[in-house]
Amino acid sequence: MTIPIPDLGDLQKYFNQYKDIVFYGKGGFKIVYKMMQGAELEALKLAYIPKENTSAEIQAEYKKRITREYELLRNCNSPFLVKLGSLTLSEAIISKETFFAYSEEFLEGPTLYELVKNNYKPDEAELKILAKCIIEAIKEIWSQGQSVHRDIKTQNIKKSKIKERPFVLFDLGIAFSKIETPITINPFNIPGTRQNIAPEMFDPNFRNDIDYRSDLYTLGITLYEYATGKHPIANLGGNTMETISRIIRVIPEPIEKLRPDLSVKFSELINQWLKKKPHLRPHKFAQVLPILESKS
Amino acid sequence: MKIFAQCGYGEGQKINKGLAEELIDGVIYSPKDITSQKLREKLTELSETYPEAELLFDPQYYVSMMGKNPNLNVGKLESYTDDFFSLVSRNKLESEKNVTSDIKKVIEFQNTLPLSSKISPNILISKTFDSIEGVISKHFIRLAKEAADEVGNKGKLICTLAISTEAISNLAELQEFLSSITIIDNPPDGFYLLIGARSLAIANSELFNADVIAGWMLLNYSLNVNGFRVINGYSDLLSPFLTAAGGEGISTGWFSNLRNFSLERFAPLKQDGGSLPIIRYLSTSLLNRIRFDELNALKDRFKQILNNLGTDQFYAEEEIDRTNEILQNWDALYNISLAVSKGSTKSRIELCNNLVDNAIELYSQISPFFPLDPKSSGNHLEAIQLGLEKFSKLAEI
Numbered sequence: 001m002t003i004p005i006p007d008l009g010d011l012q013k014y015f016n017q018y019k020d021i022v023f024y025g026k027g028g029f030k031i032v033y034k035m036m037q038g039a040e041l042e043a044l045k046l047a048y049i050p051k052e053n054t055s056a057e058i059q060a061e062y063k064k065r066i067t068r069e070y071e072l073l074r075n076c077n078s079p080f081l082v083k084l085g086s087l088t089l090s091e092a093i094i095s096k097e098t099f100f101a102y103s104e105e106f107l108e109g110p111t112l113y114e115l116v117k118n119n120y121k122p123d124e125a126e127l128k129i130l131a132k133c134i135i136e137a138i139k140e141i142w143s144q145g146q147s148v149h150r151d152i153k154t155q156n157i158k159k160s161k162i163k164e165r166p167f168v169l170f171d172l173g174i175a176f177s178k179i180e181t182p183i184t185i186n187p188f189n190i191p192g193t194r195q196n197i198a199p200e201m202f203d204p205n206f207r208n209d210i211d212y213r214s215d216l217y218t219l220g221i222t223l224y225e226y227a228t229g230k231h232p233i234a235n236l237g238g239n240t241m242e243t244i245s246r247i248i249r250v251i252p253e254p255i256e257k258l259r260p261d262l263s264v265k266f267s268e269l270i271n272q273w274l275k276k277k278p279h280l281r282p283h284k285f286a287q288v289l290p291i292l293e294s295k296s
Numbered sequence: 297m298k299i300f301a302q303c304g305y306g307e308g309q310k311i312n313k314g315l316a317e318e319l320i321d322g323v324i325y326s327p328k329d330i331t332s333q334k335l336r337e338k339l340t341e342l343s344e345t346y347p348e349a350e351l352l353f354d355p356q357y358y359v360s361m362m363g364k365n366p367n368l369n370v371g372k373l374e375s376y377t378d379d380f381f382s383l384v385s386r387n388k389l390e391s392e393k394n395v396t397s398d399i400k401k402v403i404e405f406q407n408t409l410p411l412s413s414k415i416s417p418n419i420l421i422s423k424t425f426d427s428i429e430g431v432i433s434k435h436f437i438r439l440a441k442e443a444a445d446e447v448g449n450k451g452k453l454i455c456t457l458a459i460s461t462e463a464i465s466n467l468a469e470l471q472e473f474l475s476s477i478t479i480i481d482n483p484p485d486g487f488y489l490l491i492g493a494r495s496l497a498i499a500n501s502e503l504f505n506a507d508v509i510a511g512w513m514l515l516n517y518s519l520n521v522n523g524f525r526v527i528n529g530y531s532d533l534l535s536p537f538l539t540a541a542g543g544e545g546i547s548t549g550w551f552s553n554l555r556n557f558s559l560e561r562f563a564p565l566k567q568d569g570g571s572l573p574i575i576r577y578l579s580t581s582l583l584n585r586i587r588f589d590e591l592n593a594l595k596d597r598f599k600q601i602l603n604n605l606g607t608d609q610f611y612a613e614e615e616i617d618r619t620n621e622i623l624q625n626w627d628a629l630y631n632i633s634l635a636v637s638k639g640s641t642k643s644r645i646e647l648c649n650n651l652v653d654n655a656i657e658l659y660s661q662i663s664p665f666f667p668l669d670p671k672s673s674g675n676h677l678e679a680i681q682l683g684l685e686k687f688s689k690l691a692e693i
């Protein structure tokens with residue numbers, strides 16, 4: 001899908017209560033801008049709902065998705081999840097295109113993906129802090145209508161400069177709620193970053209069985225990639241079918257082979273979160289936290 | 297890891313000696329073979345004499361659904377009628393309210409005993425997880441902690457999980473069941489696993505089956521990974537493999553019905569009135585028991601048959617005391633299980649594979665020299681080997 005980029009002048013005119021709007025980046029169906037709200041930086045998010053060649057059903061799916069993301073962020077209360085900004089969710093027609101717009105706080109700092117690209121190697125203490133922060137975020141998301149983030153990855157976590165919030169998870173665009181009506185119309189069309197999809201999501205009946213252990217799997221993928229600079233499953237250059245096959249079948253190389261400096265218990269925990277079957281992933285926070293809080 | 301005496305008829309001095317000589321860590325009593333009053337006296341005595349011993353009570357609730365069996369013989373369970381025992385219908389247990397009520401009765405009774413942890417009840421999943429029994433079993437697991445708390449349980453709670461060999465053999469269904477019970481809110485602290493054969497006569501052929509072994513090991517592995525304590529009832533010769541997979545407790549007793557679990561014990565097809573079984577020696581290197589006369593015939597030529605444990609001395613005598621036989625069995629099982637209880641799961645499974653390979657090799661050396669009794673043979677080893685392989689795949693090791 002091609003997202004039309006609105007004219008910056010039109011954008012500034014439409015959101016005239018904000019200053020210094022500048023383009024920041026774009027994702028699957030969203031464009032992100034930086035802007036000033038008084039003295040505070042905020043991230044303006046424009047979600048594009050395609051009209052041409054798109055059925056009313058699909059359009060409705062996109063709208064529900066953006067609404068769910070917004071509502072989840074509104075209801076969640078965790079320092080390790082991005083917070084909403086001053087702009088509430090509303091429809092906006094800019095440069096003759098219709099968007100759904102809202103704002104989030106703008107967090108300074110690189111994403112883990114950027115750090116990986118720069119060959120940054122976090123130590124065990126930092127990896128444990130990352131795991132703790134994201135587990136807290138997963139817990140909070142689950143507490144909101146048994147929801148699952150489904151897209152935890154290095155691109156969606158920022159290493160922030162705020163001491164109390166060292167790592168912050170964002171982009172709940174494809175979050176799934178177990179108790180709400182499913183949004184995705186085609187159950188075989190699994191939204192998300194292909195190489196990070198939990199294996200159980202490929203089961204057409206996953207809606208009955210999914211729980212937050214799918215997010216622990218993607219946390220395991222993220223920790224592995226951040227620690228080693230290498231994705232545990234994906235094969236560079238592989239096509240979609242090959243990637244899916246690898247997700248279902250390939251047992252990742254144990255992390256200790258690439259990071260022998262990590263403690264045995266911590267390595268075991270990451271390896272265990274990467275297991276294909278959810279019942280093999282430790283999930284009790286009381287069980288996991290002592291490992292993450294130990295010095296070695 | 298801990299080894300428990302699976303207690304039943306004919307206890308004599310076995311438990312006291314086992315605890316006194318530190319060959320067992322605890323005892324699992326069950327009501328079929330001991331009256332309510334005698335149980336109370338015995339537990340009081342043991343808790344005072346051996347304060348470190350772990351004392352457990354299997355309420356044998358799974359018998360409750362056998363009311364229609366014409367051969368039903370609940371033994372001394374009848375003496376628990378005022379406490380918790382009654383026959384129930386499956387329909388009754390489809391109601392969560394009735395399940396909660398029955399859990400409470402069982403725990404309230406145990407609250408009056410000096411037990412280390414409480415075992416909450418469950419029914420046996422007799423054919424398949426995808427059944428009403430599977431659903432009821434999940435009710436018992438999901439409701440156990442809350443019900444026990446409501447009747448003032450202060451200690452740890454272990455929930456019974458009883459599965460037939462037929463049900464556990466469906467490894468896909470087992471994994472779905474595990475996925476479901478490992479995520480429940482407010483779960484028990486652990487599980488007391490019972491894997492039941494259809495009858496005691498064929499228990500060995502049912503239990504020494506690659507799918508059953510792999511499934512039982514997977515239960516231990518998955519529940520341990522999820523922070524549950526796992527006590528294996530009637531684990532006997534499979535104990536080392538269950539320990540390697542993550543089980544904390546293993547158990548066995550002195551008669552075949554205390555070594556293998558089967559509901560047939562409560563509805564025997566024929567009355568046992570025959571002679572006592574032949575005395576046997578549990579050889580850790582053969583991963584099996586052999587007859588006393590076989591031991592004597594082989595031990596000089598195949599020295600590795602002997603365990604070189606303190607309890608070997610009992611077999612230096614001409615007449616073996618039955619109490620000493622079970623002491624030797626516990627000693628051997630504990631030591632072989634301990635040997636595979638450390639290190640990563642992968643390394644423990646490798647150790648298990650080595651044990652089986654060595655046993656096969658030893659049997660092949662013995663075979664041309666001495667014909668062993670069928671029960672002493674190595675016929676079970678191939679199933680264990682295959683079971684280990686299947687388990688490794690299921691556990692993604």
